[in-house]
Amino acid sequence: SIGGLTRMIDAVGNSQRTGYTAAKIYHMYRHEKEKYDKTTTFFLVHNYINWFLTGAKENGVRVMEPGDTSGMALWYPATGNWSQTVIDCIDPGLKHKLPPVRPSDQSIGLISAFLSEKYGFSAACKIDAGCGDNMYGAVGTGNIEPGIVxxxxxxxxTAYTMMTEPYIDPSGEIAAFCDSTGHYLPLLCVSNMANGYDEILSHLDISHQKFETLIQHTKPGNGGRLLLPWFIGERTPDLPLATPVTFGFKLGDFTAEILCRAVLEGHVLGLFDGFERMNVSPAEIRLTGGLSKSAAWRQCIADVFEAETVPVSGEGAAIGAALHAAWVWHKENATPVELKQLTDDFVVCETSLRCKADPGRQKIYRAFKKVYRTLSDRFKDNREGDPFLARHELMQILQSGK
Structure with a gap:
């Protein structure tokens, strides 16, 4: 038996979410059994690409690496072993369909002769092991030593940080991942972020700049008004049927200024509420994504997380993939360089946009974080019933017209 959160975390270091690979394989086993039986190898996407690059059916390399493999919920990051217990719950024969797991910081082989000849690659071109987007995002933002988030x-x-030891969250809210350098990358993911921001811009028919202006006309703490920004359900906390919740609002409070700050603070407080489980005090927070260009978002994150924030130029995951490949190539060609040297040289922080936490707001946001946490905890406690499930049932009745 593997039922229950505790047993699952003991087996694979993570809870068993529908987005993880184990659930998808189990679905295939139950509903597409003929296709499952014909499958010889289950790859993650980049492992399949590597197999193709190294020859595909003509001796392509069948291998995986720890970073993405740790997100399958079949493999335990702390030990580096497949969970036979979970595998047996799906199909004992699944073990033979899973490739071996090799280190992320090694190449896996040479490009195939076919691709070399067709596209003009050198026959000596090596194929990097590859990794997940967040793992390469860490490299591409210089997040390769403790203290950087x-x-x-x-x-x-998402929020993640490099650790030298595995981090296993008993609640399963923080994903236990490996990074692409032989270390670990505990990761928080919340379902809602820019979607709430986009919705308020659309609802009010305002521009990005107008949003910034409206925020300047409001005060931190928003007069005690709080939004739980669960627009599409939520992953952390695990409330798939959740809807947005307003708290502390009077009927006359739904103005543009108050709503804009509620969206901003609600999203940032929600991210911090999950991140706090990591028990990490960031020396610096590196920001990526479209919202990192916003002064209001950068400052609010700095204030809530009590750490300096700085946006990173470019696409972090793409930069990280290139730097990782260069690092591995140097290691294997008798000219090794430290990965930090590469990130120091090529990762560009936009220092002119750096934000520091405002000491005058610390007391306000510490109190506001407590409000958010206690309110969120109330919705996670379903001993008296799940209001979101009750609403979901109501909506089904309303939508059926009966």
Whole structure:
């Protein structure tokens, strides 16, 4: 038996979410059994590309690496072993369909002769092991030593930091991942980030600059008004049926200025509420994603996280992939360089946009973080029933017209 959160975390270091690979393989096993039986190898996407680059059916390299493999919920990052218990719950034969896991900081082989001849690559061109976007995002933002935290501000939001020892969260809210350098990368992901911001811009029919101006006309803490920004359900906390919740609002409070600050602070407080489980005090927060260009977002993150923020120029994951490949190539060609030397040379922080935490706001935001945490905890505690589930059932009745 592997049921329950505690047993699953003991087996693979993570909770069992639908987005992880184990659930997808199990779905295939149950609903597409014929295709499952015909499958000889389960790859993650970049492992499949590597197999193709190294020859595909003509002796392509069948291998995985720890970074993305740790997100499959089949493999335990702290030990580097497949969980036979979880595998057996799906199909004991699955073990034979999973490639071996090799280190991320090594090349896996040479490009195939076919691709070399067709596209003009050198026959000596090596194929890097590859890794996940967040793992390369860490490299591409210089997050390769303890104390640096990367926050990606996309449609969803992520926060992650490099650690030298594995971090296993008993609640399963912080994902236990490996990085691409032989270390670890605990990661928080929230489902809602830029989507709430985009919605308020659309609702008020305002520009990015107008949003910045409206924020300047409001005060931190928003008069005690809080938004739980769960526009599309939420991953952290694990409330898939959640909807946005306003707290502390009077009927006359739904003005443009107050709503804009509620969206800003709600998203940042939600990100911090999950991040706090890592028990990390950031020396610096590197920001990526479209919202990192916003002074209001950079300053609010600095104030809530009580750390300096600085946006990183360019696409962090793409830069990280290039730097990682260069690092591995140098290591394997008798001219080794430290990865930090490469990141220092090529990762560009936009220092003119750096924001420092405002000491005058510390007391306000520490109190506001407590408000957010206690309110969020109330919704996570379903002992008296789940209001979001009750609403979901109501909506089904309303939408059915019966």
């Amino acid at each position: 990367t926050i990606s501000l996309g449609t969803s939001g």
